[in-house]
Amino acid sequence: MVHVPTISLNQGNAIPQLGYGVFKVDPKEAERAVGMAFEAGYRSIDTAMIYRNEEGVGAAIKASGIERDELFITTKLWNDDQGYDSTLTAFDASLKRLGLEYVDLYLIHWPKPSLDKYLDTWRAFEKLKQDGRVRAIGVSNFKIPHLERLLDATAIVPAVNQIELHPSLPQNELHDFHETHGIVTEAWSPLAQGELDAPVIVALAEKHGRTPAQVVLRWHMQRGIVAIPKSITPSRIAENIDLFDFALDDDDMQQMRELDTGRRIGPDPDNF
Numbered sequence: 001m002v003h004v005p006t007i008s009l010n011q012g013n014a015i016p017q018l019g020y021g022v023f024k025v026d027p028k029e030a031e032r033a034v035g036m037a038f039e040a041g042y043r044s045i046d047t048a049m050i051y052r053n054e055e056g057v058g059a060a061i062k063a064s065g066i067e068r069d070e071l072f073i074t075t076k077l078w079n080d081d082q083g084y085d086s087t088l089t090a091f092d093a094s095l096k097r098l099g100l101e102y103v104d105l106y107l108i109h110w111p112k113p114s115l116d117k118y119l120d121t122w123r124a125f126e127k128l129k130q131d132g133r134v135r136a137i138g139v140s141n142f143k144i145p146h147l148e149r150l151l152d153a154t155a156i157v158p159a160v161n162q163i164e165l166h167p168s169l170p171q172n173e174l175h176d177f178h179e180t181h182g183i184v185t186e187a188w189s190p191l192a193q194g195e196l197d198a199p200v201i202v203a204l205a206e207k208h209g210r211t212p213a214q215v216v217l218r219w220h221m222q223r224g225i226v227a228i229p230k231s232i233t234p235s236r237i238a239e240n241i242d243l244f245d246f247a248l249d250d251d252d253m254q255q256m257r258e259l260d261t262g263r264r265i266g267p268d269p270d271n272f
């Protein structure tokens with residue numbers, strides 16, 4: 001069985017450094033896909049209300065027979081549900097679809113500054129945490145000014161900020177800010193949605209006798225970042241967790257730094 005390292009969160013629990021993301025996994029396919037991920041050794045699953053596959057994730061959890069405390073389940077609050085009361089209602093619905101009594105991590109999916117509701121939303125998250133219905137609360141797609149406002153106005157520091165992060169967008173400044181405040185950085189689209197053909201990555205893959213995806217995921221691991229690659233291909237699901245018996249050296253890590261172009265795949269959180 002693969003041993004995936006964990007990272008302690010500032011709210012008492014710990015997150016596996018590698019998880020399995022299910023964005024764009026067809027709701028009808030989700031149970032089977034998550035089942036394959038469990039078979040391959042993943043124990044952390046990242047879903048969201050808006051992926052419409054929480055029920056499939058829940059079914060896979062039930063069918064797996066894995067003890068609840070061996071799993072780490074994340075889901076997210078969608079933008080339309082921001083606000084104090086609507087957050088509590090949306091959380092109940094997510095939990096019901098997942099068939100769980102608690103989630104390990106609940107995230108505000110996007111800050112949506114134009115709505116100006118993320119502080120009220122966070123206060124509802126704090127209540128969910130106090131009531132023991134979530135083990136940790138965090139955010140996603142927050143930039144430094146959004147985090148600063150949250151830290152100034154509310155009591156609990158987010159455990160995690162899940163952000164777009166891959167070799168062309170290493171997010172150095174935000175990652176440093178997180179480290180200063182005890183927030184764990186989690187990378188979405190850690191494989192840049194499969195865009196892995198940069199010559200540096202291909203050369204490092206050849207050097208280590210690994211695949212480009214493994215080089216990129218290893219780079220995340222060595223930066224202390226949590227990654228949640230998605231695949232519905234059985235061989236890739238296995239490949240993406242087979243990372244813990246090789247290492248990039250300092251020179252390799254330096255070469256990876258040169259891929260930083262600041263290019264986003266997804267939207268800028270200020271305007272989305």
Ligand code: NDP
Pocket residue numbers: 020021022023024046047109140141162163187188189190191192193194195196211213214228229230231232233236237239240266
């Ligand atoms: P990823 O960077 O994980 O890339 C997924 C793509 O890469 C798929 O097309 C997959 O193909 C392909 N792929 C996977 N493994 C390999 C491999 N070993 N070799 C070559 N290609 C590979 O992108 P995602 O956007 O899916 O991000 C991952 C997760 O992050 C999501 O599933 C979701 O959980 C989360 N996320 C969160 C967001 C947020 O706003 N908080 C936004 C976007 C994502 P195939 O499936 O066909 O094998």
